[in-house]
Amino acid sequence: MSTAQKIFSEKIKAKALELGFLDCGISRAEQLDEERSRLERWLHEGMHGEMGYMARHVDMRLDPRLIVEGAQSVISVLLNYFPGTQQQEDDAPVLSKYAYGKDYHFVLKDKLNALMNFIQEELAPCNGRPFVDSAPVLDKAWAAKAGLGWVGKHTNLISVEHGSFxxxxELIVDLELEPDTRQVRDHCGTCTRCIDACPTQAIVAPRVVDARRCISYQTIELKGELDETLKGQFKDRVFGCDICQDVCPWNLKSEAHQEPDFEPHPQLLSLTRQDWQEMERPMFNELFRKSAVKRTKFEGLKRNLRFIEQAADSKESHSSEE
Known part of the structure; x- marks a missing residue:
């Protein structure tokens, strides 16, 4: 590896931190051989549910050179979203922390584009693309390969320094850079807190999540009616779920983000259960105008609210009968 490639890598990482990323790592663009059998087995068992896109372009998911012509390096970045303040009402429907502010796809892609411009204008001419859940790229596998953490039993990447929120x-570029050789060993040990805490038992084995049972999949990805067999198990989660991360000891070191775009709408965190249930479309549009919650649309959010409210009503009915 040349001195220039080493210097370029160091400058890219420094610029990433300047742009507000938590961490940055670089890996050589090559095929992810170890991921193939795991991915194919997960798909074969139908654990991707209705996410048909997961079964498409499997070869591209495993080899970035099939996505970006001439790709030589994968630059992985982490961006903190852990909120400084959380929902105030104990009995209000619970929103996943990542959805409090502006849709991360836009925020992260803007920062990646800025990093790409820096590389092209300050370091060397190159071609490449930013990726934020926008193409068949195995984000967690590349981040782990770049030494940014390890994949925990809940299948989220965990950083020793930053937890998992x-x-x-990624930036996949046709520029040869010095890759990181440090690999973070698995620090989960015998801990099974995430597996034990999942209310729908979606973590069917360490590092294997059956998406069909996952609250995040049910409340966001699923287009039809929610699974009746899971009623009463959502713990009031209305969009996404953080339970497996909330109980992870590594997240005791999570610190509040400093990203203005991730700050919630002033009214959002004070909504009561009644406010959520009575929410009409204008309020939805106001609260979630630039939020990832728009993915589920107003009708989807109301569907999720009905599901958890019906479960609560059923629980109260059984209690009164006893």
Whole structure:
């Protein structure tokens, strides 16, 4: 590896931190051989549910050179989203922390584009693309390969320094850079807190999540009616779920993000259960105008609210009968 490639890598990492990323790592663009059998087995068992896109372009998911012509390096970045303040009402429907502010796809992609411009204008001419859940790229595998953490039993990437409340993005470029050789060993040990805490038992084995049972999948990805067999198990989660991360000891070191775009709408965190249930479309549009919650649309959010409210009503009915 040349001195220039080493210097370029160091400058890219420094610029990433300047742009507000938690961490940055670099890996050589090559095929992810170890991921193939795991991915194919997960798909074969149908654990991706209705996410048909997961079964498409499997070869591209495993080899970035099939996505970006001439790709030589994968630059992985982490962006903190852990909030400084959280929902105030104990009995209000619970929103995943990542959805409090502006949709991360836009925030992360803007920062990645800025990093790409820096590389092209300050370091060397090159071609490449930013990726934020926008193409068949195995984010967590690349971040782990770049030494940014390890994949925990809940299948999220965990950083020794930062926990797991962060987004992952990549730049895949045709520029040869010095790759990181440090690999973070698995620090989960015998801990099974995430597996034990999952209310729908979606973590069917260490590092294997059956998406069909996952609250995040049910409340965001699923387009039809929610699974009736899971009623009463959502713990009031209305969009996404953080339970497996909330109980992880590594997240005791999570610190509040400093990203203005991730700050919630002033009214959001004070909504009561009644406010959520009575929410009409204008309020939805106001609260979630630039939020990832728009993915589920107003009708989807109301569907989720009905599901958890019906479960609560059923529980109260059984209690009164007893």
């Amino acid at each position: 962060f987004f992952i993005g």
